Amino acid sequence: MRITPLGGLGEIGRNMTVFEFEGKLLVVDCGVLFPEEHQPGIDVILPDFTSLRDRLGDIVAIVLTHGHEDHIGGVPYLLKERADIPVIGSELTLAFIDAKLKEHRIRPKTVKVAAGDTHKAGPFGLEFVAVNHSIPDGLAVAIRTGAGMVLNTGDFKMDQFPLDDRITDLRHFARLGEEGVDLFMTDSTNAEVAGFTVSERELTPAIDQVFATAPRRIIVSSFASHVHRIQQVLDAASRNGRKVAFVGRSMVRNMGIARDLGYLNIPRGLVVDFKKLESMPDDKVTLICTGSQGEPMAALARMSNGDHQIRVGEGDTVLLASSLIPGNENAIYGIINKLTDLGAKVVHKGNAKVHVSGHASAGELIYCYNIVKPRNVLPIHGESKHLHANAELAVRTGVHPDRVIIGRDGVTIDLVKGRATISGQVPAGLVYVDGQTVGRATEDTLKERRLLREGGVITVVALVDTTTTTLAEPLEYLTRGFVHDDHTFDGATAEVEKALDRAAEQRTTDIDKLEGVIANAVSRYIQRTYRREPVVIAIVVDA
Structure with missing residues (x-):
């Protein structure tokens, strides 16, 4: 069996893992990541579906562990690529995703399951386990194939006095451990926090x-x-x-x-x-x-x-x-x-006891490792420091260090004869949702937006005699968000004239190329002289 995390490893959010066996694929969770300050204008960030696009017909189901956005928010975008993929989840989780999909005008094929249920999805045998989290109706999922069994906790904690009286079913975990868990995928968010999470x-x-x-x-x-x-x-x-x-x-x-x-x-x-x-x-x-x-x-x-x-x-x-x-x-x-x-x-949490985490602390994770006794461990759902802390807990409970995998989004992990090893890598970049566009915004787009926010924009209007590649009139500088005075651009004009002389030597007369020459000259001058990086746009008019 091949396990490929496409999100949630090295980040808090975007949780998605693909399981492959006998040519079929099972997706567990498909969430979003919320943008940070350095990602202006982005609504949400999706997992990268590139490795699935040629194999959409092989997907037998999407299993959802619970109804938080970082686990279900990407489902509409995957179903837009193939709308009839069955979506499996608990009652509340399916109700939340149904409401979300209505906004996208998608009518999903859903399969409702509850704790203790088993379900067959292609070659994958699924068994669902009650777990406690900060949202009702959370489920862990055991995935059985001829290559072995994987237990994915989803997000969970071990609150012994939950508001809905639904505790994490440790007896069920123990039964699965007795059967033999070949790979234990465990929530890492609070692995650095000692003890047990408060009720x-x-x-x-x-x-x-x-x-x-x-x-x-x-x-x-x-x-x-x-x-x-x-x-x-x-x-x-x-x-x-x-x-x-x-x-x-x-x-x-x-x-x-x-x-x-x-x-x-x-x-x-x-x-x-x-x-x-x-x-x-x-x-x-x-x-x-x-x-x-x-x-x-x-x-x-x-x-x-x-x-x-x-x-x-x-x-x-x-x-x-x-x-x-x-x-x-x-x-x-x-x-x-x-x-x-x-x-x-x-x-807020900093000045009053008004919130507790929905994730298991170190003491709870250790408890689970001792109950399940997994052959291999893959920490999930966490930044790098969380994954490493969780891995250390697994080792302390007796899991051999060689059988604890610190993965990253996109790694492929092969489970063969009870041993899990990293076997390769697939694309797993950040896919930006920007308004109604998906995947068109790139890192270059965001860099330009950051420059606009931090340095403003300078538009250089140049009347150029393209036969001689010389300025026919003085340059005109138009700015937005860039602080300047009457002499700021004096030296920039001289740099532009030098650049145009070099362009003439190379017989460059194409207007698009001349615009690039002028923009680069002004940009270099501003960076060198004022240590600022505005976006510079040149408009060349043929004289």
Whole structure:
């Protein structure tokens, strides 16, 4: 069996792994990665499907471990390449993906499974195991083939007192371990954190304290899929006599789905339309919105910038009920500062016990290694430091170092006769979604955007006699976002004239090439003289 991670190794997000056996392919998860500050204008980042495009007909199913965006967000884009791939998942996970696919006008072929179920997908035998996470209905999946068995935990932790009383089924893990797990793929996110992850129930007093002491409105920001945390907020609001409104399309949609399926218990009359809250006293109002990761277009960021219909003001309390995803810290702290400047009190994980992770800490991972006793280990879902920390835990529990693989996106791992080894590499670059375009934005595109943001743009208009390759009139410099004075470009013109002389010697008269000559000359001059890198565009007019 060949295992090829296309995302999630070396990053938090974009989780996707392809399994191959007897010429057929099984995809486990297909998520997105959210852009960082150095990726301006990008909506989300997809796994690279290049290695699958010639083999779309060989895919027997997509298995989804749970309903978070970093595990399901890429599914619409894969189904656009072949719409009839069966999608297998739990009830809530399929409900979330169904709603998402409706926006893309895709009607998927779905197969609902539950913990303990088995299912056959081509040559792959699947068995599903209940795991606890920060979203209900999470599943680990055991994949059986003639080449051996792989156990993929998905995202999980071992909360012994979960809000929905659904614990990670360690007895099931133990049974699979007794059968023999040839490759154990384990969540690495909290592998550096000692001990055990705190129970969700331990947050209730801190959340209650926020609701009991807030003088005006409470604005809660959370992931639109964090059903457990939203339940705690709803319960606190109910106990403190506050009404609640959901703000943002994804939040309204997902909480409606969770309520309808029985995963979210909403007391009658507690949740009202946002417009009704406008006429209520501030101390009776709770708003629940998206934007806990600093996403620029999400509700919370827009509130902090003053361009949302909800105006944050003196005495409001903002509760950030999510952890910080690595790479988002600056954006989140920026929003916290803006909200504080507006007069709000911001409560977050750094100053109150209002969030716990959804991922297993080191103690839980060690526990699982000792139960499962895997022959080989592949840490997944984490940055490089997380993968290495998880690998070290596996070795400490007795797994031979040669059987612990630190992989990267795109590596191919072959499982043969109980031994897993790296065998090759397939393309696994970052695929950018930019508005309605997929994959057209490149690293060069982003570099140019960064230059525009950081250095501005200079447009050089040149009237050139192409017969002599000389300037017929003085150059005209038009700028946007580039600070300059009357003498900034004096030396640039001399550099352009020298460059045109060299072009004349080479008999270059093509206007496109002359534009490149002029742009390069001005760009080099600005970099050398002012140590700045604006985008330089030259427009040549034939005199």
